[in-house]
Amino acid sequence: MIGGGSADAAIALFGRDPGREEVRHQLPFVGAAGQKIRAAAYHHIHQREMAGFADSLTMGEHFFWANTVPYKPIGNRAWSMAVKKEFHPLVADLLLRHWRGEAVITLGREAFFWFGIGQSRSDRAELERFWTSPDRFSNNIPVQLQGEEGRVRQLRLYPLPHPSPLNALWYRRFPQLFAARLQQLWPQG
Numbered sequence: 001m002i003g004g005g006s007a008d009a010a011i012a013l014f015g016r017d018p019g020r021e022e023v024r025h026q027l028p029f030v031g032a033a034g035q036k037i038r039a040a041a042y043h044h045i046h047q048r049e050m051a052g053f054a055d056s057l058t059m060g061e062h063f064f065w066a067n068t069v070p071y072k073p074i075g076n077r078a079w080s081m082a083v084k085k086e087f088h089p090l091v092a093d094l095l096l097r098h099w100r101g102e103a104v105i106t107l108g109r110e111a112f113f114w115f116g117i118g119q120s121r122s123d124r125a126e127l128e129r130f131w132t133s134p135d136r137f138s139n140n141i142p143v144q145l146q147g148e149e150g151r152v153r154q155l156r157l158y159p160l161p162h163p164s165p166l167n168a169l170w171y172r173r174f175p176q177l178f179a180a181r182l183q184q185l186w187p188q189g
Contacts, residue, residue, distance in 0.1 A: 003066035003094045004028050010101045011185055012064040013037060016110040016162065017079060018072050028065035030056065033163040037107075040175055044182040064099040066091060068114040078110050081117075088117045089148045096151045103140075103185050104155050105178075108162030115143045115157060130159075137161065137177050138184075158185065 004027065005012075013029060021031035029037055030053075038056035041063065043049060050056055069079050069087045091114075095104075106112040112131060116124040123143070130141045136159055146152045160177050161170030170177075 003064065003091075003098065005060050005064040005099075006062065007064065007099055008101075009062060009064040009099070010103060012066060012095065012099055012101055012104045013107065014104050014111045014114070015065075015067045015107045017067050017069050020072065023072050027057070027060070028067065032165065033107075036163050036174065037178065040178045041182065044179060044186065064101060066094060066099075068111055084114060085117055088114070092145055092147045093149075093151075095145060095155075096147045096153055102153070102155050104157050105181055105185075106157050106159045108160075108164075108167075111162075112157060112159045115145065115155075118146065119143075138180065 015029065015033075018028065019031035019033070022028055022034065028034070035053075035056055038059045039050050041059045042055055045059075045062060068084055068091060070090070104115075106115070109131070113127060116127045119127075127141070127143075130136060130139075133139070140156050140158045142154055142156050144152055145155050158181055160181060161167055161174060163171070163174045163178070165171055167174075
């Protein structure tokens with residue numbers, strides 16, 4: 001399970017990897033962190049709180065959802081670069097062939113730097129510079145994504161911190177940061 005949602009969605013949400021609940025339900029972004037994202041998206045779109053899990057699933061049609069790899073890592077640790085590189089063509093193909101948007105909200109450092117795989121040294125350095133800037137969670141950066149068959153598309157990354165409760169530095173601020181990103185990208189909410 002590496003992705004899902006609407007191919008016509010203007011916004012893709014891009015995470016590190018599926019969690020236990022994503023594997024159990026065979027749906028992306030339905031675990032604790034995913035529910036936080038879905039609740040904020042639901043509130044942005046409907047201007048009211050979600051009633052429960054069923055409401056959260058309706059958010060699937062408003063976004064495109066993808067992860068850097070299709071499998072949950074052992075011990076919930078980030079996958080090695082070798083694994084990410086192995087799955088990069090598959091995930092790039094998913095984004096290039098099955099989604100037509102250009103705005104990607106990356107969730108955490110691992111998801112953001114996935115877009116540097118296969119890039120030139122100068123492009124990776126530009127991603128590094130951007131990530132270290134204090135306005136990285138309010139600004140955006142263009143990237144070229146290239147698939148194995150030569151497909152290329154310019155995307156624009158809108159990074160956010162990972163919404164996990166284990167991310168003590170950003171966990172409490174995530175709802176406001178995500179709401180600001182949604183307002184930036186989908187102002188009619």
